[in-house]
Amino acid sequence: METFAQTQRTTLKRLPKRGVFDRELVYDILDEGFICHVGFVAEAQPFVIPTGYARVADHLYIHGSQASRMLRTLEQGIDVCVTVTLLDGLVLARSAFHHSMNYRSVVVFGQATVVSGREEKLAALRALSEHMIPGRWDEVRQPTEHELKATSVLTMPLTEASAKVRTGPPIDDEEDYELAVWAGVVPLRLVAGEPIADPRLPHGTAVSDSASKYQRGQRGIDSV
Numbered sequence: 001m002e003t004f005a006q007t008q009r010t011t012l013k014r015l016p017k018r019g020v021f022d023r024e025l026v027y028d029i030l031d032e033g034f035i036c037h038v039g040f041v042a043e044a045q046p047f048v049i050p051t052g053y054a055r056v057a058d059h060l061y062i063h064g065s066q067a068s069r070m071l072r073t074l075e076q077g078i079d080v081c082v083t084v085t086l087l088d089g090l091v092l093a094r095s096a097f098h099h100s101m102n103y104r105s106v107v108v109f110g111q112a113t114v115v116s117g118r119e120e121k122l123a124a125l126r127a128l129s130e131h132m133i134p135g136r137w138d139e140v141r142q143p144t145e146h147e148l149k150a151t152s153v154l155t156m157p158l159t160e161a162s163a164k165v166r167t168g169p170p171i172d173d174e175e176d177y178e179l180a181v182w183a184g185v186v187p188l189r190l191v192a193g194e195p196i197a198d199p200r201l202p203h204g205t206a207v208s209d210s211a212s213k214y215q216r217g218q219r220g221i222d223s224v
Contacts, residue, residue, distance in 0.1 A: 009109050010162035020163040029106045029163055030055045030084055032216075034132065038062065039081040042073045053082075054124075054131035055158070060108065061115070061124045063153045071152040074112040080156065082108040090186040093170035094179045102166050102185060109160040115153040124153045135210035190216060 003021040004010065012019040020026070036053045039046070049070045053062045060082060064071050074080055089102035115121045122143070129137040143151070170183050195211040 004159075004161050006162070007109075007160055010107065010160060012162070012164060018164050018166055020165055022163070025165075026106050026158075026161050026163045027055060029086060029104045030060070031131075033084040033086055033106075036060075036062070036082050036084045038070060038074070039083070040070070040073060040078055042069065042078075052128060052132065053084075054127040056124070056127045058158045060156045060158060061127060061153060062112075062156075063125060063128055063151055066150055066152050068152065071154060074154055075114045075152070077111050077113070080110060080112055082110075082156065087188055088167070089188050091166075091170045092183055092186065094172045094176040094181045094183045098170055098172050098176075100166065100170065102168070103164075105164045107162055107164075108156065108158060110156050110158075112154040112156045115155050118148065121148060121151075121153050124155065125151070133210050133214055135213075136208070139208050139210055192216060 002023045004023055004026065006021055010019075010021070030053075034052060035050050037048050037050050039048045041047070047070065051062050051064065051070070053060055055061075062071075066072075083105065085103060085105040087101060087103050091100040091102055093099050115124050125143060126137045169185060172183065192214050195207050195214075197205075197207070
């Protein structure tokens with residue numbers, strides 16, 4: 001089973017037993033999430049910015065406006081920390097102190113580089129679209145040259161990463177297990193509802209397959 005090399009930055013200091021370095025599990029978490037938080041320092045000021053992303057094989061891709069401060073800063077090759085978290089449940093213990101959450105999270109360290117080639121940029125944008133909703137890219141108008149020039153795409157290698165996972169019931173103090181207090185887990189999950197049409201759709205426009213057949217769960221693309 002292939003694993004990420006454990007580094008000083010990815011070694012968990014608290015509850016190290018929850019740390020996971022299995023590459024497949026890390027990729028599964030990344031493929032299920034939609035939003036990552038990008039942490040970086042610019043002019044001595046720390047920032048943590050939420051943004052969309054996609055995984056393609058062993059790389060993460062993020063994109064945005066050419067005017068984005070985050071992207072303009074990241075393309076300078078500074079150190080970056082990217083995190084993704086999935087919330088799976090609320091863990092209700094017998095004591096207030098031991099309440100927790102079941103979750104799966106990933107932390108990635110590295111440096112980002114600009115995707116400059118036209119075809120690679122198009123492929124990365126397609127991957128970002130397909131990560132959000134599979135099949136949508138082929139249903140819509142493709143980016144114009146002006147739109148491509150106005151968009152920055154950065155890639156970050158997945159070489160230094162780890163996951164942290166909590167599952168299962170609450171862990172109470174031994175003497176509290178006799179308390180007549182309900183304890184357990186309230187599962188949480190993200191589900192898709194019925195598509196809601198844009199009010200400006202031409203009359204009679206059918207719901208696209210990507211929207212009508214959408215289901216949660218999406219794996220990354222193997223190559224760009």
